[in-house]
Amino acid sequence: MESSNPRPNFAANPAYFARAGAFFFLIFTLAFPACSQQEEFPSATPTAVPKAALVVAAPSPTPSPSPVSPTPRETNASAQxxxxxxxxxxxxxxxxxxxxxxxxxxxxxxxxxxxxxxxxxxxxxxxxxxxxxxxxxxxxxxxxxxxxxxxxxxxxxxxxxxxxxLPVMTPPPPPPAAFIISVDRVGSCNGTWGLTLLIQNKGLLPLESIEATVMDQAKTFEYHYPLNQSHRFVWWYNCELKGQNESIPPGGQGMITIPTDSQNLQGWPLVVRVRACTENELRGECFERTTLLFP
CATH class of the missing domain: 2.30.30.40 (SH3 Domains)
Incomplete structure (x- = not known):
């Protein structure tokens, strides 16, 4: 667990401000505010087509020589x-x-x-x-x-x-590891800035570890969530450690703060990549999201 000191010295730990070159390529056709529901858009039709799991309302399985009526039907267990x-x-x-x-x-x-x-x-x-x-x-x-x-x-x-x-369809269960991300705030501490992200667990299992990267679209800067904190979810602002979670349960939420050195990211369009897993050390079932957010 982290120290209860309400004024942690983030600038003293150089791991908070590690930078690296970006080697992955991302095309965004459209962008929209982080407070809205997120969706990313393709640049081309995927070549691989995996199986699509789906539970749908359908006519009774009993064979019938007459065509199916187009009249909508209520969804029930026998019709799924x-x-x-x-x-x-x-x-x-x-x-x-x-x-x-x-x-x-x-x-x-x-x-x-x-x-x-x-x-x-x-x-x-x-x-x-x-x-x-x-x-x-x-x-x-x-x-x-x-x-x-x-x-x-x-x-x-x-x-x-x-x-x-239209008939109501029952979608398949979500993946074991699944989440959505949004910007909670941009804060500073004695000239050191941080971007705080809200992580909402939409999967079937708790999220136990996480890594995150933020960069601008031109890739002139890149910041990372500290690797030595990948086993917990820690967030801070106004020079205070605000909270930390060892995990995020299904249906729950947590936050992380990515230190951005002296860079105030307020108002920047940011490429944010987050990977979270169901076991420590980024193991188990993992899910990754790369999206464009606007603090």
Whole structure:
């Protein structure tokens, strides 16, 4: 555990301000404020297409010679089936279409921490299969290969029907390690600045270790969360240690502060990469997010 000293001397530890050259390449087609729901966008359609896990509302498994009625049905246990990479039947209700207005990923579930299984450029039109039970603004569509996947509606328009008539689909469970990140604040201590990130655990297991990097888009600077603190989540501002967590439970949240030396990052568009794992020393199930944030 850290010392209870309310005024830690962060500047005395050079590990807080380690810098390194950036060797990974990232293209952002669109960007938006960190306080909103995050989504990253592709520069090209992925070549590999893994299986898409999905639990969807569907007609009764009893064979019937008559066609399936397009009338929406209530979701219930007897009307659910597990969908994977197998092609699906015609969408319900018929005629409802989604048209992308930007470069978008199509994911195995309705959130950014689900795996992307396809990507589409602006102007792509896809049939809509269903929606979530909540107002998540994600829509289940069907690709031209018959695969079901979820698209964020912020960069898409629906036409040809009322979305409320869509059947409610039950998404697959989240991955063991999954989270979303946002900027909590930018603070300083005697001329030493720090960027504090909020980490919300959306996975099935506790997050036990973390590493993080922040840089500007031009890669003129790069800062890291101290490696000697990767086994805990520590945050500070106004020259005070505000808190630390040994782990973040499922559904919980924690924060980390990345020291940025004398650099005030307020108002900068920042490329932030965070990797968190379900075991100490960045082991176990791990999940990584790279996104553009605006402090």
């Amino acid at each position: 089936q597990t969908g994977g990479s197998e092609p699906l039947s015609s969408p319900t209700p018929q005629g409802l279409q989604l048209k992308t207005t930007g470069n978008v990923y199509c994911r195995s579930g309705p959130a950014v921490y689900y795996k992307a299984i396809a990507a589409f450029p602006p102007g792509t039109t896809l049939p809509v299969l269903g929606r979530t039970a909540t107002e998540s603004n994600y829509w289940l569509v069907q690709t031209d290969m018959g695969l079901p996947c979820w698209i964020w509606g912020k960069y898409a328009d629906l036409t040809g029907g009322d979305p409320k008539d």
